[in-house]
Amino acid sequence: MGKILMKGNEAIGEAAIRAGCTNYFAYPITPQSEVAEYLARRLPEVGGVFLQGESEVAVSYMIFGASACGERVFTTSSSPGISLMSEGISYIAAAQCPAVFVNIMRGGPGLGGILPSQGDYFQATKGGGHGDYRLLVLAPASVQEAAEMVMQAFSLAEKYRNPVMILGDGLIGQMMEPVAFPEHLATPPVNKDDWATNGMANRGSQRPNLVKTLYLDPEQLNAHNLTLRAKYQRMRQEEVRFEPYNTEVDYQVLIVSFGTMSRVCRTAIDNLKAQGREVAMIRPQTLFPYPEAAVREAAAKASCRVVLSVEMNMGQMVEDVERSVRGQRPVEWFGKCGGEVPTPEEVMEAVRGLLAR
Amino acid sequence: MAKGKTFKRPEALRDCPTHYCPGCTHGVIHRLVAEVIDELGVRGRTVGIAPVGCAVLAYNYFNCDFQEAAHGRAPAMATGIKRVRPDLMVFTYQGDGDLASIGMGEIVHAANRGEKFTTIFVNNAIYGMTGGQMAPTTMPGQRTSTSPFGRDAAQVGMPIRVAELLASLQTPAYIARQTVIKPKYIARARKAIHKAFSYQLANRCFSLVEIVSTCPTNWGMTPLDAVEWTEKTLLAYYPPGEIKTPEAAEER
Ligand SMILES: Cc1ncc(C[n+]2csc(CCOP(=O)(O)OP(=O)(O)O)c2C)c(N)n1
Ligand code: SF4
Numbered sequence: 022m023g024k025i026l027m028k029g030n031e032a033i034g035e036a037a038i039r040a041g042c043t044n045y046f047a048y049p050i051t052p053q054s055e056v057a058e059y060l061a062r063r064l065p066e067v068g069g070v071f072l073q074g075e076s077e078v079a080v081s082y083m084i085f086g087a088s089a090c091g092e093r094v095f096t097t098s099s100s101p102g103i104s105l106m107s108e109g110i111s112y113i114a115a116a117q118c119p120a121v122f123v124n125i126m127r128g129g130p131g132l133g134g135i136l137p138s139q140g141d142y143f144q145a146t147k148g149g150g151h152g153d154y155r156l157l158v159l160a161p162a163s164v165q166e167a168a169e170m171v172m173q174a175f176s177l178a179e180k181y182r183n184p185v186m187i188l189g190d191g192l193i194g195q196m197m198e199p200v201a202f203p204e205h206l207a208t209p210p211v212n213k214d215d216w217a218t219n220g221m222a223n224r225g226s227q228r229p230n231l232v233k234t235l236y237l238d239p240e241q242l243n244a245h246n247l248t249l250r251a252k253y254q255r256m257r258q259e260e261v262r263f264e265p266y267n268t269e270v271d272y273q274v275l276i277v278s279f280g281t282m283s284r285v286c287r288t289a290i291d292n293l294k295a296q297g298r299e300v301a302m303i304r305p306q307t308l309f310p311y312p313e314a315a316v317r318e319a320a321a322k323a324s325c326r327v328v329l330s331v332e333m334n335m336g337q338m339v340e341d342v343e344r345s346v347r348g349q350r351p352v353e354w355f356g357k358c359g360g361e362v363p364t365p366e367e368v369m370e371a372v373r374g375l376l377a378r
Numbered sequence: 379m380a381k382g383k384t385f386k387r388p389e390a391l392r393d394c395p396t397h398y399c400p401g402c403t404h405g406v407i408h409r410l411v412a413e414v415i416d417e418l419g420v421r422g423r424t425v426g427i428a429p430v431g432c433a434v435l436a437y438n439y440f441n442c443d444f445q446e447a448a449h450g451r452a453p454a455m456a457t458g459i460k461r462v463r464p465d466l467m468v469f470t471y472q473g474d475g476d477l478a479s480i481g482m483g484e485i486v487h488a489a490n491r492g493e494k495f496t497t498i499f500v501n502n503a504i505y506g507m508t509g510g511q512m513a514p515t516t517m518p519g520q521r522t523s524t525s526p527f528g529r530d531a532a533q534v535g536m537p538i539r540v541a542e543l544l545a546s547l548q549t550p551a552y553i554a555r556q557t558v559i560k561p562k563y564i565a566r567a568r569k570a571i572h573k574a575f576s577y578q579l580a581n582r583c584f585s586l587v588e589i590v591s592t593c594p595t596n597w598g599m600t601p602l603d604a605v606e607w608t609e610k611t612l613l614a615y616y617p618p619g620e621i622k623t624p625e626a627a628e629e630r
Contacts, residue, residue, distance in 0.1 A: 044462045070461045075487035079454040082447070082484070086458025089445050090425060090466065094458070112448050218443035218459075220466050222422025231437050233428075233446035 024199035029164045029189070030055035032200045033097060033123055034063060036171035039202040041210065042093035042121070043069025046083040048076055048102060051135040052191040053125035056097040077102040081109025088118040089232040091217030093175055093210055095121035099191075100129050100141050103149060110184055111150030114249070115234035117216075119178030122156075123171065123187040125194040128360050136360020137191030139280060142337035145188045146309045153246050155253045156186040157260060158308040160279040164198035166306075172206035177260070179211045181252050188308060190333065192281040192362065256310045263312035264304040266290060271324035272301040274372050275350075277316055277342050278331040279305050281362060286331050289368035299324075300372055308338070316345040325350060327375050331368060332356040388412040390421050392441045401594040401601025404432060404500065406558045408439055410568045411469070411498060414575055415442065424467040425459055427452040431473035432506040450481020453488035456495040467578060468495040474515040475505040478540050482514075485544070489584045492549045496574045497584075499540060502591040503612060510596030514538045517611055522596070541588045541621045550624035552577045552585040557618055559592060559605045566618065583624040590616050 027035070034056045037045070043064060047057045057073065064071040074080035080096055087094040098106060103124045113120055126141045128134035141149075145158045157177055161167035167189055174185040214224040218232055236242035267290055278286045283304040290300045303319050305312050320328045328350050330339035339354040346352050355371040357363045387393060390412035398404045415421050424442040428434050430449035437444035447455050452470035459468050477485050477499050485497065504522055505511040511524040515537045519528040529537075541555045552574055556567035567589060574585035590612050594604040 046458065046461075072457070072461055074454070074457075075483060078451070079457075079484050079487065082451040082454035083458035083461070085451075086427075086445065086455030087462040088458075089455070090459050090463050092462040094462065108448060109451070116446075218425045218445055219463065220423035220425065220443060223465075229437075229441060229443050231444050231446070233437065233444075234448075235434060235446060 024201045026197055027164065027200050028055060028195065028197050029167055030125065030194040031059040032164050032168045033171050033187070033194070034059040036168040036202055037095050037121070038063065038067055038069065040172040040175045040207050042095055042175055043067050044087055044092055044094040045070065045096065046072050046074050046080045046087070046094070047096050047098065048074050048080050050099045050102045052127055053097050053099050053123070053194050055194070056123070077105035078108060081106035081113070084120050085109055085113050085116070085118060088113065088120040089116060089218055091213040091219045095123070097123040097125065099125050099127045100138070101132065103141060103144065107144070107149035110156070111152055111154055112234050113184050114154035114156065115152065116232045117182040118184070118232065119175070119182055120184045121171070121174040121178055121187070122184055123189065126188065126190045128358055134360050135191070137281060137333060137362060138358050138360065139190055139282060139333040140337070140358055141188065142308065142332070142334060145186050146311070146341070154249060155256070155309055156184050157181060157256055158186045158188050160188045160306060160308050161193055162280050162283050162304065164193065164196065164200050167193050168200050168202055169206060172202065176208040181256060183252060188280070190281050260307055261310045261312050262306035263315045264306060265315070265319065266302040266304065267294070267299065268301040268303070268319055270299045270301070272299040272322070273324060273326050274300045274375060275319050275325050275328045276300060276302040276331055277305070277328065277338065278302060279308065279338065282331055282333050285362060285365055286368055288365040289372065292365055293369055293372060298372070298376070311341050311345065313345040316342060317347065317349070320346045320350045328352045329371065329375060330354050331363070331371070333362060334358050388416045390415040390441050392439055394439065396439055397435060398432065399595045401592060401604055403558050403589070403591040406564065407498065407500060407589050407591070408436065410558070410564070410571055411471070412440060413568065414572045417572065418575055418579065420467045420579065423465060424469070427455050427468070427470040429470070429472040429476040430507070431476045433471055433473065433500065434507070436471055450476050450479070451484055452476070453481065453484040453493070453497065457488050457491070457493050460493055460495050464494065464581070467575065469498060469575070470495065471498045472500065473506065474499070474501045474503065474513045478514040478538050489544045489551055489586065490547045490549050492551065492584050494578050494581055494584065496578050497586040498571065499586055499588040500591045501540070501588055501616065502593040503537070504593050504596050506593045506596055515540070517615060537615065539616065541586065544586060545622035550583045550628050551622055552583055552624055553622040554620045555588040555590065555616060555618050557590040557608065557613060559608050563618070570620070577624065588616070590618070
């Protein structure tokens with residue numbers, strides 16, 4: 022199939038439909054309202070469900086209810102909206118229901134701004150809601166990758182019976198790029214009769230299904246958390262994704278960067294190469310599970326003097342980089358938030374500053 | 379076998395004791411809901427939604443699919459289910475703290491959208507599960523653990539009449555209030571629940587039955603005194619009856 026030129030937000034909406042998810046609940050917020058606007062027109066064409074909820078809190082529970090009765094369902098929002106959904110996300114993760122959340126991040130904290138940001142790294146990877154849960158977090162760096170990750174997210178959510186989050190930034194949502202929707206990424210939904218509340222008669226069962234999150238007995242709650250933990254461990258083994266760049270040469274600096282920011286770093290690396298300086302990059306495509314081993318091994322290369330985490334925030338992922346590098350090399354942070362994406366020149370300047378030390 | 383009616387457990391209820399206190403009306407309400415589910419023959423496609431409150435464990439007593447909500451969010455979950463699976467019969471079972479305080483936004487908007495599910499709203503004028511704190515439905519002067527000198531309407535307003543508030547919405551709906559404190563009321567409550575579910579099954583409208591209930595434990599009363607106080611004080615402020623029917627709303 023040929024590529025079509027699409028805005029990131031619209032591609033995200035279309036990708037879900039192509040992946041076989043035609044249930045969407047959302048509340049408007051910049052810079053991702055185009056997803057809802059696109060789907061308000063598009064979903065009726067495919068007999069899907071579109072509903073604008075009264076708040077992100079309510080939306081997260083519409084997602085919970087729909088996924089708990091076994092249907093594929095997703096929502097999109099941006100930072101302040103995800104904060105409100107975090108209560109529901111904790112319940113959905115606890116109840117082990119598959120669902121897909123897209124966060125097209127904007128600047129924070131508080132109302133912040135409406136321009137691109139990566140300020141919700143902690144929220145997405147360490148749990149924005151309460152309790153011991155994890156999301157499987159995918160970070161696209163292009164419209165094409167955003168579309169593919171959305172398509173893959175539904176089967177990943179079902180594989181783990183866990184919410185999956187696509188963590189993009191305002192730029193991914195707003196920019197236009199050619200995009201294709203690879204048909205092989207569309208997988209049929211799995212059978213959920215053993216747990217979903219889809220009506221006993223509908224699944225020919227005499228046993229009611231129950232979707233719950235309350236475990237008053239301490240031993241049972243501990244066992245429940247161990248079950249969740251085992252899933253997160255399995256994600257760590259099976260789902261880590263990253264893209265290395267210029268790692269085959271002898272580099273002095275290793276950059277770690279994700280999403281839109283990694284594209285700028287790529288340009289900076291190319292420019293520095295032209296000036297005779299070798300810099301490599303690991304771009305995590307999954308933020309949880311984090312590509313710890315890849316970062317550690319790349320940092321351990323004999324030529325590498327320092328590791329630089331470049332982020333559109335005040336230094337969040339850098340903590341995972343430090344954790345991965347385990348003190349083998351100094352780890353530094355460079356970033357900016359407020360909405361302006363650091364330029365290649367600014368990244369090059371930061372790298373040169375490290376090398377001059 | 380002798381002919382006639384035998385008093386037996388509805389299929390939609392499990393054969394087990396409940397954790398509710400003596401004199402609490404939750405158990406009676408469960409039974410009425412279960413009887414109606416049986417009567418309509420919809421147990422196999424029913425999904426109940428338990429609240430956060432004393433009825434959080436309702437799924438241990440009902441014999442059909444269940445989801446357990448977060449505090450106040452049951453109407454949003456019911457919306458999610460009904461939108462993607464309109465063939466399922468969905469009811470939320472919510473207390474007054476759950477529905478009228480933390481979940482007020484969810485219930486108002488679900489009712490206003492005319493979501494095709496049924497809410498059983500158990501109004502006992504107090505927070506039961508957490509030990510008797512003031513609810514939005516607590517009566518003026520009523521002492522609770524967080525209104526130890528009695529509810530002061532000048533400070534916290536008057537109790538909310540949820541049924542009337544929801545009935546003021548322009549969207550057609552079935553909204554009724556009943557109680558189950560005496561046999562004569564029970565039959566009416568049962569009828570209201572039957573009607574509410576029937577409107578849902580006909581894909582007609584949102585439906586809610588408020589049941590004025592007791593919480594002798596947190597009211598600090600004997601079960602008998604609780605019945606008397608409910609009849610005298612609560613029913614005076616929360617009068618039973620059909621407050622809105624879709625027919626009347628559509629005629630306007
Ligand atoms: C977000 C959140 N806030 C507070 C609580 C604590 N809480 C549990 S039940 C409850 C009140 C329940 O009262 P009501 O809805 O009237 O039901 P009842 O127990 O009287 O049947 C509260 C405040 C909670 N579980 N979650
Ligand atoms: S605390 Fe009140 S509402 Fe809860 S079970 Fe006891 S009597 Fe019923």
